[in-house]
Every structure is written in structure tokens, then in C-alpha cells.
Amino acid sequence: MKHTIVALMQDHPGVLHRVVSLFRRRAYNIDSLTVGRTETPGVSRMTIVIEGSDVEQVTKQLYRLIEVLKVSDVTSDPTVxxxxxxxxxxxxxxxxxxxxxxxxxxxxxxxxxxxxxxxxxxxxxxxxxxxxxxxxxxxxxxxxxxxxxxAMIRGSQSHQAALEVEPREDGPVTSLALAG
Amino acid sequence: MSEERTGAQIICEALLREGVDVVFGIPGGAIMPFYHALPDYTGSLRHVLCRHEQGAGHAAEGYARATGKVGVCIATSGPGATNLVTAIADAWMDSTPIVAITGQVSSLVLGTDAFQETDITGITVPITKHNYLITRPEDIPLAIKEAFHIASTGRPGPVLVDITKDAQQARIVPDWSGRINLPGYRPTYTGNRRQIREAVELLTTAKKPLIMAGNGVIWSGASAELRELAERTGIPVVATLHGKGALPEDHPLALGMPGMHGWVHVNRAIQECDVLLNIGGRFDDRVTGKVSGFAPNARVIHIDIDPSEIGKNIRTAVPIVGDARTVLTSLLQEMPARECDEWLAHIREMQATHQGRQQYLKRPETSMLMPHDVYASLNKAMLERGSCRVVTDVGQHQMWAAQLIDSVSPRTHITSGGSGTMGFAVPAALGAAIANPDETIWVICGDGGFQMTNQELATVRQENVRNLKVAIINNGYLGMVRQWQELFENRRYSGTPLSGPDFSLLAQAYGLTGVRVDTTAQVDDAIRGAWDHDGSVVIDFRVEREVNVFPIVPQGKSIGEMLTSAPEPMPVAI
Missing domain, CATH: 3.30.70.1150 (ACT-like. Chain A, domain 2)
Structure with missing residues (x-):
């Protein structure tokens, strides 16, 4: 079945390669892929259409990429x-x-x-x-x-890029040296 | 700190700011500015010159696995960087935090196939948590800060920082005030309350609950919490290869290792249990066997800091994303005491029927030295003396070590698991030995793996590492492949018979002590002698050539279908 995945990511060189690499690794063929700017500077938005069975796993793995901010499989959502x-x-x-x-x-x-x-x-x-x-x-x-x-989700549910890049304190820090 | 520095000096100072005290590496053209700067930091930043970049990478891994800190390796561009790839992939598969710093050709010629140019950031995309290509000295402080942050937090892993030669040479006044801002990287440490309550509920009402401890317990430092949970509830604990030592293996609730070469009673316990709590393990296929037949009666609770691991291989009833120690601490606040005496007694009964370890120690009628003689003697010596770590390579000797060497504390059993990298042990042990000069580091490896990276013995000599003791289980075969050929391919020994030099003489040629052991009677003395000797030692144990690792779950079978002996395979029904 065809899935439509929407992802927000930091606009850095090489991000596209990292994302595509994950699909290539599983031998998924990308049906279409569009990337472009969003309403927030520094954040790009990607719409990926793929044919694949275990898309949830890839979606989760996309999150492991440091520069990926948000990923949604909008296949079954009401979208334009x-x-x-x-x-x-x-x-x-x-x-x-x-x-x-x-x-x-x-x-x-x-x-x-x-x-x-x-x-x-x-x-x-x-x-x-x-x-x-x-x-x-x-x-x-x-x-x-x-x-x-x-693709964009209809109604008030949103994928606003700004929400994803609000400045925050450094991520949770644990000292591995102490943990050991 | 307002003086001008070269990019290379900034790299050194950035490393010192991260608490790095030793780096493992080899110089070359594109990393020369870094090496030019290095002597300015003598005394605070030790450089260990390895003989091959793969060795430098594994040494950084061994350092990290033994200490819990980030290991650092250094290489030049092109072949230097590509030689690191095996070690980086190994660190990726085993979630080992290392930072690899590679030199790159000047930014002016980047992308022109310049001498020793390789697109190492492109190559390492699928095997690093993240990587950086740095072309300006201004970007070095924050990139290295982020690299250490990413490598060491969340699920640990390797990060590569590729720095062009001109960025290392340029002089600037460094600005150290840059703050980490990674909006897409927010690992979850605290588990969801509701899910934790559900887990408590399941663990309280289960009749046959079982805990599986993985690498995550070691990395989050959750051993005390794991022990508290086990002791309060009486729930027995199995430990994966990388979970060894999470609970001391002489603890009454410690059952041993599951999976392809796990004990019969451990795999049977998994197949019978009704609730399985996996803490920080990733249900690797070497643990699960055929996934559709794994733990058929169990509701699975899976604690993992990496959400993409949960539900990847095994259906999970209660997913808990979080750090093992943090989640266990919350879980313990709600977990009532209970007992599992009947269930444990049942498992121990199965253990008594299928005595894997004793089976090994029953000597066949041969005068030859058996591998298990070495393990029995080593294990005894280790338990008596303490203060030691074991680093194993990949193959038969590794599985025997996992089965027969008891690990009583975390980080004392170091091996290449997910990637199964032969050649891991000697350089990884070098890293562990440099990190812990007062401990004895035992390498157990096969003659095949030893011949892949033994050049690092020269590093051992040059660095005057005196606490490394190498036990080669030398059977003249690539033994694990030979075993498969024997059991599953009608003894068609294709490409597995293996010759080698006289390893004791080789050790002497490296300036170390070399010993050769041919009989059982010599084993204890050799191990005692090596342990007491003030210097690194290689013992060449010439063992019986065709001994197998049992039990074994054949490829594609469920862990309920184990072979416990050959040549007439006897599936253990369940």
C-alpha cells in the first residue's frame, strides 16, 4: 500500500541524504519526494510517498536522525x-x-x-x-x-514548524561516567 | 582564552573540555595539523599510536565499554577514515559511545577526488548516530561539544567529525560560548506513568514472570535497581550477551544467557514464561531465534530508550520508552513484594536435567587439551582474584566465554555482539587496559580473530601496557563456521582450516612474553604465571580441534528447538 509521510527537518546540507538512506536500506522504492521551505526559517518540510508494508518502523527510525524534527504518516488522515x-x-x-x-x-x-x-x-x-x-x-x-x-492535514491539527524549533535547555544530560 | 589558536589546537582543547584524557589514532596528511598541535597538550591528552585505524577504533570502543566514558579515535582522510569504518559499524550495532575525528582534504579541493579524499561523512551515514563535515575553525568547538553530547546521551552510539585540513590550520580566537541546540534530538528518559503501572500490574499477577537484562541496563547503570527488583519479587533474570554482569552471575536469581547458544533451561524459561520484562535489550535475532516461535505464552513489557526498538522484532504488550535506571526507579516505587519460588524451582529443575556446563566438563576420552579446561581454570582464577575484565572476540571461544566465564559486575565482559567483528578483542582490550592500568585485562580469542588485528601487540609494547593477558583458543580452524559446516553441511570444511605462526614466538617477537600450552596439566600454571607476571603475556592454548559449542539453535528454528549434542542431533522438545 502507498503511504504518504510528512516530515519536518532542519534545513542542513546532507539531511536529504540521511532521510533517503533509511528508505534505501530497506529497499523501499520512493514513489515521490518533495522538499521545500516552511513558514519557519531553517526548517524544511518533506512529503514522501512510498510503497511499503512496515512503514511504522521506518517512521520511528526517521526520528533517530538528529536533524529530523517531526514525522507523521498522514495516509489515513484527512489531508489536502x-x-x-x-x-x-x-x-x-x-x-x-x-x-x-x-x-x-x-x-x-x-x-x-x-x-x-x-x-x-x-x-x-x-x-x-x-x-x-x-x-x-x-x-x-x-x-x-x-x-x-x-500534503497538509485539514482543519486545526497542524504540523507547525515553529513549535518544533523553540529554543530549549540542553537535552537531558546524564553523565555516562557516573552511570557506569 | 582570548588568544588565537589553530583549528587543530581548538580540537585538542575541545577534547579536554569534554574530559578526554586519551585518544587512539594514526597520523596522515590531512590530520597532520592536529598531530602538530598534540605535543602542546602533553601530560593532559595522551595519544596512543595504533598500528591500524581499525585497531584505534576498537581501542576507543574498549575504552568506552570499560569506563562508561566516550572513547575517541583519530584518523586521517581516505584510507585512514575508511579503515575506521568497521569499528564505527561495530560501535553502532552495540550502542558504544565513541567520537571519531578524521582529517579531510582542504575545503578548496573538497569533491575533486583529491589525494586521499574519501566522502567519509557519506559513507558513515548509516552507521553513525550523527556526523559532521567541518570546513571552518569557528565551527569546531560546538561540533565537538555536540558530538560528545549525542554520542553519550539517549541510546549511546558513534559520532564522526570530519575536519578539513585548512580548518585545522586556520588561526582564530575560539568562541566557546556556543550552546547545544538540537531541537530534533530529545531522548526520553522518564517512562510513561500509566505504562509503568501496567507493567507493575502484569509483573504482580504473572505466574511465571521473567526479566531479560540487556546492554541498556549496563549503560544506564541500572544494576542496583535491577537487583532490587529481582530480589523484591523473586523474578529470575536472564542476561543477554551484553547484559552479562548486570546482575552478578552467582546471584541465586541469575539464570544465564538466552538465545542461539543459551542454556536449555534459560531458553525453556523464556518459552514458558507468561510475562517477559525486557530491560534495555533489542531482541536481536541471536536472542530470539525464529521470532514467531519466541516466548509464545508471554506478554512482553519492553523498556528501551530507543522507541524504534520497541515492537521492531517482538510484539509488545507494554512499551515503555525511557532510560532503564529512571524507569526502574519509578517502577520500584510501585512494585509490591512477591515471590516466585515455585517457578524458580521449576527452572532450576530443568537446569539440573540439562546441565550444559557440566556436560562440557565431562571429558571425552582424549588426552588433548579441551577448550573447557582453559575456561574452567580461568573462571576459577577470576572469581578468586577479582579486579579483572574479559574481552572476547567473535566465534566459538566467544560463546564458550559467555557460557563459562561468570561476570559478577557490569562492564567486565566486553565483546563484539551485534556486528560480530572478528579482530575486535586485542585492540578493544588495549583500550580497556589503558583505561584500567591496575586491573588485569584478559583477552580470550580464537586463532582466526587474533590473526586479524594482532599487530596491536606492537602498540601494547610501545605503550608499555603491562596488564594485558591474551588467551588464544587455538584450534586451527575458523571454528564457528567449521562447526556449522560439521552440523549442517555434512562436514564440508570449505575455507575453514587455518594455519598460523607460532603465537608464543610471535609474542616474543613483539617484545612480550609468549607461552605455549599443549596439555591440561599445564593450564593452571600458565594462567597463574601470566596473571602474576609483570608484563603482557600471550598464551597459545593448542586445543582439541573439533569441539563444538552446545547447545545451539539452528538458523531459522525457534529457541525451543535446540541441539544439545552431535552427531545425532537431539531436538529438545518443549
């Missing part, structure tokens, strides 16, 4: 999910009107027109993007790219 796709479609003059009509139905828009092709952009739920691609397929897709999904 969005993805952008850019599609270069084969579109000679004769086909353009029909393609534009299809775009209108899906809320997609043409963002570039060449002699024989158009680039269309669609933003929506990943499933909506899938359906749009099915419909556009017969025109002939020359090139296609998707951003991968981003």
Missing part, C-alpha cells in the same frame, strides 16, 4: 494533497481546439505553444492528474514531469 504536472503534448493545429477543451474541463491550462506542440499545466489531487493524463494520452505525450505530491 496537491501535485503539479507539466505535459508537452503533440498538438498540430488541427488538434489544438480539442486539447484546449479537454484542459478546460480539468482546470488545466496551456502555458506554451510551439509549432507542433503545447505545454499544459495541471494542478490537483494526484488522482485527478492521473485522469487528465489518461485523457491527454491519445494526443501523444512527448514529455511529462510531475512534482510529486505535497
Amino acid at each position: 494533497e496537491r501535485e503539479i504536472a507539466l505535459i508537452k503534448v503533440h498538438a498540430p493545429k488541427s488538434a489544438r481546439a480539442e486539447l484546449v477543451a479537454v484542459c478546460t474541463v480539468f482546470g488545466a491550462r496551456a502555458v506554451d505553444i510551439g509549432p507542433n506542440s503545447m505545454i499544459v499545466e495541471i494542478t490537483g489531487e494526484p488522482s485527478e492528474v492521473d485522469r487528465f493524463l489518461d485523457v491527454v494520452q491519445p494526443f501523444g505525450i512527448k514529455e511529462m514531469m510531475r512534482t510529486g505530491r505535497i
Whole structure:
């Protein structure tokens, strides 16, 4: 089953490598991954979509990474999910009107027109993007790219980055020398 | 402290601020500025020159395991750093706090395949708690402070700090006021009250409760609390390989080691128990055997400081995330007294029927020296003399030591468990011996593992380490693999027969004392002689070549299905 995992992490070089390394170790294939800034400087947010059975274990192990602040598997939470796709479609003059009509139905828009092709952009739920691609397929897709999904939990439940980076006293300190 | 310092001097001072008194390492191009600075700190920061970086890494581990402090190893870039990898992986698997400091090529050529450049922070991502690539001297004080904090708190583990040569050379006025701010690292020490109450409830009402003590008991220093819990409730205690000594093994409630080479009565107790309290163990597959058949009747309570360990291998009824000592202290506040006499008597009865240890000591009709002769003599001497530690390598001799050497206090039985790193013992014992010059450190290792890292005997000589005594259980085989080939592969001894030099002569060549023992009659004298000798000694025990470790749980079987002898395997039904 596909899982959507949202993680907040410190914006440091190498963090992405550490996170991805955990999935690679278990031979999980990452379906999509998006990283970007959040409302709090120094904190980035990652949305990872993976196919895997024991995702809870990986989630727990993500927490072991020093720079990871918060991890949630939002697969079963009510979320708003969005993805952008850019599609270069084969579109000679004769086909353009029909393609534009299809775009209108899906809320997609043409963002570039060449002699024989158009680039269309669609933003929506990943499933909506899938359906749009099915419909556009017969025109002939020359090139296609998707951003991968981003997800945000609906309502007041939040993933606010600021809450995770409030300055605190040094972590709990035990002297191992004394403990021994 | 407002004077200018080089980055290298700042490293030394940062180490001193963390209470470091000894580092194990080898110089090389990219770490030369550090070595240039080192003599400025003679007297406060001792450097032990190892012969191979793997040895330096294991020595840092041995130091940490013996003292409870963070061990430090130093290497140069490229091959120096990659040679540390085995030791870092070992420390990762066994939760040993070490800080590895590696030199790196100058930041100007970073990423250009410069001479001796290796991406060591990339390589060690999966085997360190955290690592740093430092390119500016300004960042050294806080990075080293954080490295020690991360290595030593929560679940301990290795941290690597890679510092470019130009950062070591640059001169700045260091600012030591930086404060640790790791918002993503907040280990939980205090257990959840409700879960602790549930644990108390289960432990009070169980008919056949059992405690399993792991490495976490040792690292949190929870031995006294463990003992109090066991004595107040009468609940018997099994100790994993790394839990050895958590409860003195001569204690009436101490049962011994579980798992692949655990005693029959211990594994049976696990299979029969109705509540299993695991304190700071990670249910390694060498402990559990086939997980679906492990402790089938038990409700499991699992105390661990690392939440990702709970429920990883074994279904847990009561998870308690926290430090073993802190959690046990809270648990003891609510735990009423009880007794488990009938249950304990039942286990002791099973023990009497399957006398593993006595089985060994029954001599076969051979005039050859048996490995168990060595262990019996060593164990007796250790219990009589005290003030010693045992460091073992990996293989048959290690399991015999786990079975036959009694550990009566924490940190006295040091071995490579999770990673199973052959070659661990000699350098790890070097670290333990330097940390505890007034104790006798016994190495027990096989002839295979000994030949992987015995070059550190030169370090032993150069550093004038006089308290290291090496017992080589020399059977001319890579014995554990040979045993598997004998039991499970129809004696197809592929790649296991092993020759070696005369180890007593080798020891002498290193400037140490070397002794060779061929008969049972010589064992006691050899051990006594080594112990009393003021200097490090290597004893080459030429033992019977094809002796096996029993019991053994075959791969993929449940711990209820043990073989207690060969060649006609006799599964012990449960």
C-alpha cells in the first residue's frame, strides 16, 4: 500500500541524504519526494510517498536522525494533497481546439505553444492528474514531469514548524561516567 | 582564552573540555595539523599510536565499554577514515559511545577526488548516530561539544567529525560560548506513568514472570535497581550477551544467557514464561531465534530508550520508552513484594536435567587439551582474584566465554555482539587496559580473530601496557563456521582450516612474553604465571580441534528447538 509521510527537518546540507538512506536500506522504492521551505526559517518540510508494508518502523527510525524534527504518516488522515504536472503534448493545429477543451474541463491550462506542440499545466489531487493524463494520452505525450505530491492535514491539527524549533535547555544530560 | 589558536589546537582543547584524557589514532596528511598541535597538550591528552585505524577504533570502543566514558579515535582522510569504518559499524550495532575525528582534504579541493579524499561523512551515514563535515575553525568547538553530547546521551552510539585540513590550520580566537541546540534530538528518559503501572500490574499477577537484562541496563547503570527488583519479587533474570554482569552471575536469581547458544533451561524459561520484562535489550535475532516461535505464552513489557526498538522484532504488550535506571526507579516505587519460588524451582529443575556446563566438563576420552579446561581454570582464577575484565572476540571461544566465564559486575565482559567483528578483542582490550592500568585485562580469542588485528601487540609494547593477558583458543580452524559446516553441511570444511605462526614466538617477537600450552596439566600454571607476571603475556592454548559449542539453535528454528549434542542431533522438545 502507498503511504504518504510528512516530515519536518532542519534545513542542513546532507539531511536529504540521511532521510533517503533509511528508505534505501530497506529497499523501499520512493514513489515521490518533495522538499521545500516552511513558514519557519531553517526548517524544511518533506512529503514522501512510498510503497511499503512496515512503514511504522521506518517512521520511528526517521526520528533517530538528529536533524529530523517531526514525522507523521498522514495516509489515513484527512489531508489536502496537491501535485503539479507539466505535459508537452503533440498538438498540430488541427488538434489544438480539442486539447484546449479537454484542459478546460480539468482546470488545466496551456502555458506554451510551439509549432507542433503545447505545454499544459495541471494542478490537483494526484488522482485527478492521473485522469487528465489518461485523457491527454491519445494526443501523444512527448514529455511529462510531475512534482510529486505535497500534503497538509485539514482543519486545526497542524504540523507547525515553529513549535518544533523553540529554543530549549540542553537535552537531558546524564553523565555516562557516573552511570557506569 | 582570548588568544588565537589553530583549528587543530581548538580540537585538542575541545577534547579536554569534554574530559578526554586519551585518544587512539594514526597520523596522515590531512590530520597532520592536529598531530602538530598534540605535543602542546602533553601530560593532559595522551595519544596512543595504533598500528591500524581499525585497531584505534576498537581501542576507543574498549575504552568506552570499560569506563562508561566516550572513547575517541583519530584518523586521517581516505584510507585512514575508511579503515575506521568497521569499528564505527561495530560501535553502532552495540550502542558504544565513541567520537571519531578524521582529517579531510582542504575545503578548496573538497569533491575533486583529491589525494586521499574519501566522502567519509557519506559513507558513515548509516552507521553513525550523527556526523559532521567541518570546513571552518569557528565551527569546531560546538561540533565537538555536540558530538560528545549525542554520542553519550539517549541510546549511546558513534559520532564522526570530519575536519578539513585548512580548518585545522586556520588561526582564530575560539568562541566557546556556543550552546547545544538540537531541537530534533530529545531522548526520553522518564517512562510513561500509566505504562509503568501496567507493567507493575502484569509483573504482580504473572505466574511465571521473567526479566531479560540487556546492554541498556549496563549503560544506564541500572544494576542496583535491577537487583532490587529481582530480589523484591523473586523474578529470575536472564542476561543477554551484553547484559552479562548486570546482575552478578552467582546471584541465586541469575539464570544465564538466552538465545542461539543459551542454556536449555534459560531458553525453556523464556518459552514458558507468561510475562517477559525486557530491560534495555533489542531482541536481536541471536536472542530470539525464529521470532514467531519466541516466548509464545508471554506478554512482553519492553523498556528501551530507543522507541524504534520497541515492537521492531517482538510484539509488545507494554512499551515503555525511557532510560532503564529512571524507569526502574519509578517502577520500584510501585512494585509490591512477591515471590516466585515455585517457578524458580521449576527452572532450576530443568537446569539440573540439562546441565550444559557440566556436560562440557565431562571429558571425552582424549588426552588433548579441551577448550573447557582453559575456561574452567580461568573462571576459577577470576572469581578468586577479582579486579579483572574479559574481552572476547567473535566465534566459538566467544560463546564458550559467555557460557563459562561468570561476570559478577557490569562492564567486565566486553565483546563484539551485534556486528560480530572478528579482530575486535586485542585492540578493544588495549583500550580497556589503558583505561584500567591496575586491573588485569584478559583477552580470550580464537586463532582466526587474533590473526586479524594482532599487530596491536606492537602498540601494547610501545605503550608499555603491562596488564594485558591474551588467551588464544587455538584450534586451527575458523571454528564457528567449521562447526556449522560439521552440523549442517555434512562436514564440508570449505575455507575453514587455518594455519598460523607460532603465537608464543610471535609474542616474543613483539617484545612480550609468549607461552605455549599443549596439555591440561599445564593450564593452571600458565594462567597463574601470566596473571602474576609483570608484563603482557600471550598464551597459545593448542586445543582439541573439533569441539563444538552446545547447545545451539539452528538458523531459522525457534529457541525451543535446540541441539544439545552431535552427531545425532537431539531436538529438545518443549
